[in-house]
Structure formats: structure tokens, C-alpha cells
Amino acid sequence: MLEGLYLNILLIGGTGFVGKNLTKSLINMEHHVFIVTRTPNLYENSSQITYIGYEHPINKLPPIYAVINLAGESLFGYWTKKKKDTILTSRVNATVKVIQMMKEMKKKPAVFINGSAIGYYGTSTDLIFTEKTRKSGDDFLAHVVTKWENTASAAENLGIRTIYARFGVILGQEGALPFMTLPVKLFLGGKIGLGEQWISWIHVKDVVNLLIYCLTNEKIGGPLNITAPHPMRNKDFIKTLTQIYKRPFWLPTPTIFLRAALGEMSELITKGQFVLPKKAQTNGFQFSYPHLKEALENI
Secondary structure, three states: OOOOOOOEEEEEOOOOHHHHHHHHHHHHOOOEEEEEOOOHHHOOOOOOEEEEOOOOOHHHOOOOOEEEEOOOOOOOOOOOHHHHHHHHHHHHHHHHHHHHHHHHOOOOOOEEEEEEEHHHHOOOOOOEEOOOOOOOOOOHHHHHHHHHHHHHHHHHHHOOEEEEEEEOEEEOOOEHHHHHHHHHHOOOOOOEOOOOOEEOEEEHHHHHHHHHHHHHOOOOOEEEEEOOOOOEEHHHHHHHHHHHOOOOOOOOEOHHHHHHHHHHHHHHHHOOOEEOOHHHHHOOOOOOOOOHHHHHHHO
């Protein structure tokens, strides 16, 4: 654990949904977070947060214990060719820059956590995916994640313990949940298509806690599924939402409508995968919100 240790953490993508929550927890533990951003002048430094640009001289930084890369274009939006290119290049290019930063550090960080996604596995309604699953999927997101992780793997050649954080659907005040909740609030909640597709979700608090747990747990390396231990089918997920908000569970939304509105991005909603966080559980991590109802009630 990190109690009693006061560490310097380099965080790329620290101004996003997960990054902001992670930063808050790290500074509450009295660590110092150096946030790399394209627009450092838009933010105000504090005693525990320093905003720097990508061009910041690395030799001007104090020794960095951990580097966490969460940078990347949002997946939300209609997937035009330009959008898809940006989704890929934003992740790969940011990772290339981070690898170069670590190469320039005289003292290498102890651990590198690079953002990734369960999209690596592709989609299925009947298969179970764990970190032992080696075969990637064959769709756009699977190709993106494979290139992303391959780029990040250069850190291993630097002798740095490297973790590929394969995020599931992260639930919180931001991210996917407001998008998923809106139809329910408008009394239009219903399953998507047949509703059989799996949603491998996780509460943002557990995301943050698991990332911090990985910082000093030297047994954790390689792919890491950041999902709750109890995935839900879409129909059960939406039904739970309607119960929380005391709204009716209505007719399903036809897949064809979402395809027309969102294009290829609709596959994030109409397809899914059953992913289990076996590595986190094997290494003793305790989830605060292992079940969906309690997670949604908390949010």
C-alpha cells in the first residue's frame, strides 16, 4: 500500500474523467501529481499538482515513481473515418511520447500503467474473457487496443514493470452512465435490441482504487482487466437502472435505430463481452462495489 509513502506520479490524461478522480485520491494520500497536458497554462498549480506540457524538460522533474497514461480521444460520437483515425492516433502518438519521456529519465520509474480497453477481446454473447485470453478480436476497437498495447510494450524493454489497464464500462457522474441513463429518466428505458449483450462495468471508485493498488503490488504486470466481478446483460442492466430511478421498463430500442444514429460506434452498445477481473482478484484486490445495484445507488 502507499500509506506513509510520498511519491511523485506522472499522469498523462489527468484532466479526463478517470484522471480527475485518480488525481483527487492521490493528493488525498499526499502524493505529488505531475499532469501532462497540451494546455498547461489553462490550469493552476498547487502544492501537490503541477501541470506541464509534453515539451517539458524531463531532467527538470524530480524522480518519478510511476507513470500513468490515460490519454486518448473519446470513443463517443459518430465514427467517421476521421474520428476512427483520431481514436487510434491519439492513443498511439501519446504513448510514443510517454515512452520517450521515460527513456529520458535518468532513474526509470518503478511502474508504467498504460490505458487500454476490454475491446481487445472483441465481442461475444457466450465466451468468458480473462487476462489469460491471448487471442484478440477482429473488429476496429480490438485492432486499436492491440496497436496501443504493442506501442506501450516498449516500456518493458526499459526494465519497467508495465501494466495494460483494460478498462470496462466505467460508471460515475461522467463517462458512459449519463448517456445510458438519459432514456430511463425520459421514461423511454428499455433493453437494446435483444438485450443479451454483456456489459462489463465497474464503479469509478474501484477503477481508482485498483490503479493505486497496482502501483506497489509488484506481482501485477501485463494485461489487467479493470471490470467488476459481476458483468450484467444489457436487459438486466437497464432494468436495474429503471428500478433505481423508479421508471418503467419499456419496449426495446431496435438495433437498426442506433446504427442509423451512431454508425459503427453503436457496436459499443449493441454488442459486448463478458470480462472477469481474475488478476485483480487473484492478487487480493477487494472491490467496493462488486454488484451493479449498489454501484448505481452510490452514484
